[in-house]
Structures are given as structure tokens and as C-alpha cells.
Amino acid sequence: MDNQGHKMPTAVEKCSSGIDGLDEITGGGFPKGRATLLAGNAGCGKTVFSMLFLIKGALEHNEAGVFVALEEQPEALIRNFASFGFNLQDLIDRRLLTIIQVALEDTGQAREGKYDMGSCFIKLADAIASVKAKRIAIDTLDALFVGASDFNLLRTQLRGLFNWLVLRGVTVVATGEAGLQTLTRRGIEEYVADCVIKLDYRVAEQLSTRRLRVIKYRGSSHPSDEFPFLIDKKEITVMPITSVKLEYRPTGEHIPTGVRDLDRMLGGSGLFRGSSILISGTPGSGKTSLAFTFIDAACRRGERAAYFGFEESSEQIYLNMTSIGLDVKQWVEKGLLLVYTSRASMYGLETHLVNIYRTVEEFAPAVVVVDPMTSLADVGTVLQAKSMLTRLIDFLKMHATTSLLTDLTHEESIQVSTKEEISSLIDTWFLLRDKEIEAERFRTLLVLKSRGMPHSNLIHKFILSDRGITLQRMKWHDERGYQRRYLEGWNRGETERRTHERRQGERRISTV
Numbered sequence: 001m002d003n004q005g006h007k008m009p010t011a012v013e014k015c016s017s018g019i020d021g022l023d024e025i026t027g028g029g030f031p032k033g034r035a036t037l038l039a040g041n042a043g044c045g046k047t048v049f050s051m052l053f054l055i056k057g058a059l060e061h062n063e064a065g066v067f068v069a070l071e072e073q074p075e076a077l078i079r080n081f082a083s084f085g086f087n088l089q090d091l092i093d094r095r096l097l098t099i100i101q102v103a104l105e106d107t108g109q110a111r112e113g114k115y116d117m118g119s120c121f122i123k124l125a126d127a128i129a130s131v132k133a134k135r136i137a138i139d140t141l142d143a144l145f146v147g148a149s150d151f152n153l154l155r156t157q158l159r160g161l162f163n164w165l166v167l168r169g170v171t172v173v174a175t176g177e178a179g180l181q182t183l184t185r186r187g188i189e190e191y192v193a194d195c196v197i198k199l200d201y202r203v204a205e206q207l208s209t210r211r212l213r214v215i216k217y218r219g220s221s222h223p224s225d226e227f228p229f230l231i232d233k234k235e236i237t238v239m240p241i242t243s244v245k246l247e248y249r250p251t252g253e254h255i256p257t258g259v260r261d262l263d264r265m266l267g268g269s270g271l272f273r274g275s276s277i278l279i280s281g282t283p284g285s286g287k288t289s290l291a292f293t294f295i296d297a298a299c300r301r302g303e304r305a306a307y308f309g310f311e312e313s314s315e316q317i318y319l320n321m322t323s324i325g326l327d328v329k330q331w332v333e334k335g336l337l338l339v340y341t342s343r344a345s346m347y348g349l350e351t352h353l354v355n356i357y358r359t360v361e362e363f364a365p366a367v368v369v370v371d372p373m374t375s376l377a378d379v380g381t382v383l384q385a386k387s388m389l390t391r392l393i394d395f396l397k398m399h400a401t402t403s404l405l406t407d408l409t410h411e412e413s414i415q416v417s418t419k420e421e422i423s424s425l426i427d428t429w430f431l432l433r434d435k436e437i438e439a440e441r442f443r444t445l446l447v448l449k450s451r452g453m454p455h456s457n458l459i460h461k462f463i464l465s466d467r468g469i470t471l472q473r474m475k476w477h478d479e480r481g482y483q484r485r486y487l488e489g490w491n492r493g494e495t496e497r498r499t500h501e502r503r504q505g506e507r508r509i510s511t512v
Helices: 022-026 046-061 074-082 088-093 118-131 151-167 260-265 287-300 314-322 329-333 349-363 373-378 382-398 476-511
Strands: 035-040 065-069 097-101 135-139 171-177 195-204 207-217 227-231 236-238 276-281 305-309 337-341 367-371 402-408 428-437 440-450 460-465 468-473
Touching (some): 035 046, 046 236, 065 118, 074 088, 088 097, 097 118, 260 468, 276 382, 287 329, 287 367, 287 428, 305 314, 349 367, 367 373, 373 382
Parallel strands (some): 065 097, 065 135, 367 402
Antiparallel strands (some): 195 207, 428 440, 440 460, 460 468
16 A cells, blocks of 8 residues: 555566576566567577476476467477477376467468458467466467568557457467567567567677577566577576676685695685685696695595586596696596586587586585686687676685686786686685796795785795695795896896897808
8 A cells, every 4th residue: 555545556477487597687587467579580599488488387386388389390399399308298298288280271361451360369268278378388470470461450469369368367478580670570579568588699700609688578677788598408598697696605614725835824724615716827837736636625525526627638637637646536436526628619608607507506516616717718708708707706606615717827927917807706816927047947826815814925936746735935035046046047148149149240241
């Protein structure tokens, strides 16, 4: 009631779409008891979206549905969706789904200037009553109104169809083909539907991606951004730009890194569980070795870990880690470690992100390692890679999963920044560098930052041996001696270069 005693109208009730991520974008799903239009080009997933709306409604909400097939045979649909792992015939036998095929002669084709959909309405009414349907999908509206040319008549018939279905208490999802200058081919459906979602299938730089955008949603607020979505062998997954809210809570629990000297640099207790960790370093500086030392420590505690690598095969990694005394293959055989390796360019960013999502949900690792994250920037743009990594870090924090990312850098300065510009999202940041002075080469480690805990600001020697990783503090006189030797070497090189150039000049003069 308002201040004057009048009854307040209720907000738009939502009906779950059954699509991972889409309900989050739309604030609960499609408008219940209203019509939603899915418009897009060929291959964008219109049929899959509409059928999953019915399947998930039946399986998760016990709501029966009707699928109106205007272009595909019911037998073909049953076979197609078996590839997603859905048994449509079982749902049909349980009276949770019915698929009806409407022939062209039943769709109300224009004859002698008239357009009659009476026979189509009779079929729809029988199908709805046969299973007591609460949901209906029509694929596609273009075939339903084939032959109609009268704009006003078509709009009236379409509105009449939607209203007729809504009066029977069903939620409608219809598909429409994309037009050249308009959202749909006829440019009418988007004005009649209550909710309009545009699906798009595009190819850029030899990589195909699918995008989704909510064009309008009567009675409900909605974002106007484009969102990537993925269709794989299981289902559709929509990935909002900010797919999770900043509502995760830190555990406050410490976990060791596997390097005792490094734990001391971090106040003696290691890292926070569920935090995000970044290891930046030049090639060969020991990033992967440090990452697997962290994984080995987690597995020794009986925790699971998942490694996503984009540069080396799993067998090569197992062999390489034996050089620092780590037998990581044993953890794979014991079911504590999952090693997933592929070229980053093999899939798009969305596929990589969904693979990690599902691994976390199914394998439940305590630690997830992405090595190196810089390979992902080669798949898409830097902005897309940043968006993907932001969603990944937030997702892992929501699950209290510790994330460790490696970053390949060619910077020799301490003032480094990541190519993906995600350093502000990182809780603890390690910098590994190679130093070369005359005949001596060694690695160093520096803790650039570590939120919420005391940490050393001193540079330590980073030593790899068959006994693992050890750190050695660089004394002040060693550091000053390192600088002095560096300057001496640089000056000696400059002197030799100038002497060589002078002698070359003298030879040219003598030959003249």
C-alpha cells in the first residue's frame, strides 16, 4: 500500500532462463508470462538458447514446455541435443516436453490477401494442454509468417499470437533471424516482444566468438553491454563483464609457500589462503619452478591443485621439475593434481575461462596456477585479457581458492608493470630477475608487495638446485660490489668498442 492506501503494483516477475550467467545479467531471467525475442545471425545459438530454456525448466523447476519446430524435424532435434548430454525423448516420455512441427500450410500463409492462423492456434492449444505447459519456444518466427507482406497485418497477428499465449499462462521465447538494416528481417518482432536479446556470431583475427546484448527489457533494468558466451559440449555459459560481486571474505588463514626462506620474508607464516599471487620475471628466471614448488606444498598438505599451462607439455613439465627435486607426477597419479596444457591460441579467452570455472567447480582445487598469463593476451586484445583475468581472480576468491599467475616480462627495472595491467588486483607480487656480471649469472627475488602482512623489502638471491629452492640474503657490501662490477664491466665494454672502431677507421685510411 502507498501513503494513500492504494495497492502498489508488483514488479516484473522473472522466469529462470536456465543459462549460466544470463539470469545474473537480466536480474533473474526472462519476464514470466511475457514474450522474449532472441534475434541473431546463423550459428549464434538461437535454437540452443530456446531449447535449453525448456530443458532446464523441466529438470530444475518441473515446468513442462512446448517446442514449436518450424524448420527442423523433431527427430533431428532429439539427436542434436543428445550431443549436449540431454535426453529429450526421456523428457517427452515423462510429459515434461513436447515437440510439435507446424507445417507451412498451418502457419497462416497469405492467401488472396487474407492471413488466417486458426489452425496454428488449435495445434498450439492442444500441445499446451497435453503437458500443462508453462513454457513455450517458437523457432523461428520468420517461418511462422512466411508469405506475409502487409506490415500492419503482420504486426497485429504477431501481437495477437503473443497475447493469446500469455493469456494461457505460458512464458514465451521466440527466435528471429537477423536483418541487414534492422534487428530482425522484418523489423517488427523487436517492437512487439517485451524482452529482446541480440545474439551475435563473429570471427575476428581467425578466432570465432559469440556475443550477447540485452536490447530492451520492459519493466526491468538491464545492462547495455555486450557479454561473451560459450556453447560447448555441455551447455551455454554467459560471462558477464563483472560476473561476481566484491563480496568475498578473506579467510585469514596462512599457507606455506613451500620455500621456507620465502615464508620468512612474508612474516614467517606464508601467504593468505584465497589470495591472488603474481610472479613476474624474465625468461629462465624460475617462475614455473616457484609455481610448482607452491603446488607441491599444497599437495603435501593433502590439498588439490590445478595447473593450466600454455607453453610446455605435461610430460616436459614433469621432467623439468625433477631437476629441482620435485616429483609432481606422483600427485597427478594420486588424484591431487590436475595438469591441463594447451596452446593459448587453440581456444578463445571465453573457452579458457570456462575450462577453469568448471575445473574449480568439479575438481575443487585449493590452488589454481595459470602459467603464463601473458599467453592469453596473444589470443585477444589486452583489454579482453584483462577482463578475463579480472573475472577469473574474482571467481577464485569467491571460492576461497588461492590463485597464482606467472607473468613473462622483459623489464629489468624494479618498476615493472604487467602487460594486462592487473597488478592492482594482486595481493602478493614477486619479482624474479636475472643478473649477469662478467662470467657470473644469478637470479634474484624481491617481494614487490604483499597486502595485509609484513614482508621483507630486501633483494635475495634466488637459488635453484636439485634440493629445491633456497634464498640467500644479499648483503649491502655485496650489492655495492655488484654495482661496482657492473659499472666496471660496462666501462670496459665501452673502451673495447671505441678501440675497435678507431682501429677500423685506421685500416680504411691506410687502404686509401
